[in-house]
Amino acid sequence: MHLQPGFSKKTKTKTMKKILIALTAVLCCHAMAVMAQITNPGFENWTSGDPDGWVTSNAFPAGLVNVTQTTDRHSGSYALRGEVVNLFGTPMGPVIQSGTGGTGFPISEQYHSFELFYKFTSIGGDKFSVNVVLEKAGNPVAQGAAALPATVGSYTHLTVPLTYMTGDVPDLAIIQISITGPVTGSDYHLGSVMFADDLLFSLSTGIDNNSFPGLNRRCFPDPATSIVNIPMSDFVSGASVLTIFDARGREVRHIAIHPQQNGKDVFQFSVEDFPAGLYLYSISGQNRIDHGKFTIAR
Numbered sequence: 001m002h003l004q005p006g007f008s009k010k011t012k013t014k015t016m017k018k019i020l021i022a023l024t025a026v027l028c029c030h031a032m033a034v035m036a037q038i039t040n041p042g043f044e045n046w047t048s049g050d051p052d053g054w055v056t057s058n059a060f061p062a063g064l065v066n067v068t069q070t071t072d073r074h075s076g077s078y079a080l081r082g083e084v085v086n087l088f089g090t091p092m093g094p095v096i097q098s099g100t101g102g103t104g105f106p107i108s109e110q111y112h113s114f115e116l117f118y119k120f121t122s123i124g125g126d127k128f129s130v131n132v133v134l135e136k137a138g139n140p141v142a143q144g145a146a147a148l149p150a151t152v153g154s155y156t157h158l159t160v161p162l163t164y165m166t167g168d169v170p171d172l173a174i175i176q177i178s179i180t181g182p183v184t185g186s187d188y189h190l191g192s193v194m195f196a197d198d199l200l201f202s203l204s205t206g207i208d209n210n211s212f213p214g215l216n217r218r219c220f221p222d223p224a225t226s227i228v229n230i231p232m233s234d235f236v237s238g239a240s241v242l243t244i245f246d247a248r249g250r251e252v253r254h255i256a257i258h259p260q261q262n263g264k265d266v267f268q269f270s271v272e273d274f275p276a277g278l279y280l281y282s283i284s285g286q287n288r289i290d291h292g293k294f295t296i297a298r
Helices: 009-035
Strands: 054-056 067-070 079-083 085-087 090-092 095-098 113-121 127-136 139-148 152-161 172-180 193-202 227-231 240-246 251-257 266-270 277-284 289-296
Touching: 079 095, 079 172, 113 127, 113 139, 127 152, 127 240, 139 152, 139 240, 139 251, 139 277, 152 193, 172 193
Parallel strands: none
Antiparallel strands: 054 095, 067 079, 079 193, 085 090, 095 172, 113 152, 113 193, 127 139, 127 172, 227 266, 240 251, 240 277, 277 289
């Protein structure tokens, strides 16, 4: 902007201040728009026992309440607490999913990771599970997942990388956070408790859209037809869990891994009963998560 020659120094100063204020307002609005992509990310707002903008397992079956608001938070005034509870003699695990009816919420950025703060008490090998799917026009374009069996006693930062299957910019995000069991997903145990707070998407993790760190580069053969091999010796030092997801983010299998199983160097598992297509997986240990993907050809 060019100031008119007749402006006084005082007028110029006032004008520049107005420009700076306006620019600051624009930048703040942009930053807020990026941060506000996730609806009710700190679980501060609740209506009728559920967090605004989320669907919970409280809604079904009638009488079940295993997701609640808590003041045991990472920041702000509240956080979300979920517990495996007893319903007529059957353990029922908590689950929340983003959006009205669990259908997600609109986004307009090619985010690289999903982040949150969590605590977790694991009973009987239960896992703190996160599953994120980004879609474009109803088709999945990116996915990220974690399944963590370790008890975490204080709020801990968790980053879940998002793997892009196409170069499209997504228009919808579906986030699911739950407690899952050690074998079938629904075989959870009474007393497992999760806390979640301060959710966000990140635009920068140093990961490009065509690759991501860890297992993706080492899984073989790819494409596979019957067996997939994952080198393990450089990062597995204790019991871990391999969780496999299809391209829509649905968990299709998880397998307990021990360093002595199938030797220490390579973990091998069968995919003979898997349909052809793209699969993503995470390996969750006590202090580390690794992610990868493989393709099955028929």
